[in-house]
Amino acid sequence: MRIEELRERVCAMYPDLCPLFSIEFGDGSIAVPLERVHSAAADLKDMGFDRLGMVTAVDRGDEFEIVYRLQSRDLRAAMFLKAAVPKNDPVVPSMCDLWPAAEWQEREVFDLFGIVFDGHPDLRRILLPEDWSGHPLRKDYADDRIVRRPDYI
Amino acid sequence: MATIEDIAEFLDKAPGGGILLTTVDAVMNWSRGKSLWTFPMGTACCAMEFIAASFSRFDFDRHGTIPRPDPRHCDVMVVAGTITHKMAPAVKRIYEQMPEPKWVVAMGNCAVSGGIFYYDTYSVVRGVDEFLPVDVYIAGCPPRPEALQDAILQLRKKIASESISPRRRRPVASELPQPSDPRKGDLEEQPLARSKATAGGPDV
Ligand code: SF4
Numbered sequence: 498m499r500i501e502e503l504r505e506r507v508c509a510m511y512p513d514l515c516p517l518f519s520i521e522f523g524d525g526s527i528a529v530p531l532e533r534v535h536s537a538a539a540d541l542k543d544m545g546f547d548r549l550g551m552v553t554a555v556d557r558g559d560e561f562e563i564v565y566r567l568q569s570r571d572l573r574a575a576m577f578l579k580a581a582v583p584k585n586d587p588v589v590p591s592m593c594d595l596w597p598a599a600e601w602q603e604r605e606v607f608d609l610f611g612i613v614f615d616g617h618p619d620l621r622r623i624l625l626p627e628d629w630s631g632h633p634l635r636k637d638y639a640d641d642r643i644v645r646r647p648d649y650i
Numbered sequence: 651m652a653t654i655e656d657i658a659e660f661l662d663k664a665p666g667g668g669i670l671l672t673t674v675d676a677v678m679n680w681s682r683g684k685s686l687w688t689f690p691m692g693t694a695c696c697a698m699e700f701i702a703a704s705f706s707r708f709d710f711d712r713h714g715t716i717p718r719p720d721p722r723h724c725d726v727m728v729v730a731g732t733i734t735h736k737m738a739p740a741v742k743r744i745y746e747q748m749p750e751p752k753w754v755v756a757m758g759n760c761a762v763s764g765g766i767f768y769y770d771t772y773s774v775v776r777g778v779d780e781f782l783p784v785d786v787y788i789a790g791c792p793p794r795p796e797a798l799q800d801a802i803l804q805l806r807k808k809i810a811s812e813s814i815s816p817r818r819r820r821p822v823a824s825e826l827p828q829p830s831d832p833r834k835g836d837l838e839e840q841p842l843a844r845s846k847a848t849a850g851g852p853d854v
Pocket residue numbers: 694695696697730731732757758759760761765766790791792793
């Protein structure tokens with residue numbers, strides 16, 4: 498499916514979110530408000546995006562951004578679904594009920610960003626040791642073991 | 651029960667015992683040095699070079715350096731790769747499972763000092779010598795199998811200076827000048843160490 502076609506179908510589904518549809522890295526991308534991210538994901542799954550390729554997050558400084566990459570073999574398309582997550586209360590609805598593959602991915606995001614997934618069956622650290630404190634991919638993460646790169650390198 | 655150290659001490663004092671002792675040492679060090687079974691602690695890209703070294707092109711089997719996947723069979727642990735803080739306890743535990751005498755080769759910049767992961771990383775141990783007694787360091791990212799071969803030869807030299815008698819053990823130093831280690835905070839001593847290393851030798 499071409500991106501224009503994808504945009505049309507997404508716009509038909511969510512007329513109010515149509516301006517938020519953009520093209521990133523050659524794929525369609527839609528940013529939705531956090532409270533609608535789960536229903537949008539369910540709708541996109543019904544539309545044909547039956548594979549959750551990746552869950553990740555970005556620390557934008559004043560807020561996090563949760564990023565889902567959805568893929569579809571039938572539609573021959575892939576797209577990003579994004580939502581801004583406030584830093585003081587980073588809670589995101591879990592996608593485990595839609596795509597079971599989200600389970601470990603969300604654990605990884607929890608491990609490295611500290612974003613809590615509401616409804617996740619088993620939210621524990623997955624990569625770091627269990628006694629680790631902090632979430633190292635946050636920009637404000639501090640650890641006295643880290644050696645900062647000097648300017649001259 | 652007499653330990654091997656007691657026997658060595660007795661031989662050291664007994665007339666003619668020194669000859670026996672050096673012969674025993676020579677045989678033991680020869681056999682130890684010629685059958686260095688390695689434990690491939692390969693955690694990252696350097697392990698590829700380690701694997702290449704044991705296949706037919708470089709063929710480390712021909713001098714008895716055989717990789718074994720079981721630490722209980724091994725004499726040398728070759729740490730080939732990046733060691734993270736999560737992996738470090740496992741590496742230490744595997745090292746403790748190896749029977750004495752045992753040696754450690756730090757292969758590649760990551761195992762020597764953290765390498766490209768030295769700065770700005772939360773997860774990588776800055777060199778396996780933070781928790782293991784390393785005998786030979788190999789620089790390179792990754793080192794070629796020839797460098798690993800050189801490390802094995804250096805290690806043999808080190809083994810050849812060992813003795814079952816504690817009084818006869820000689821410390822060995824690399825022939826290369828030894829830079830001081832900024833990680834241990836001995837930067838001030840660096841000029842002294844330099845001048846010692848270069849005294850009598852060519853200027854480096
Ligand atoms: S030293 Fe280089 S090649 Fe070896 S493990 Fe580290 S990054 Fe990989």
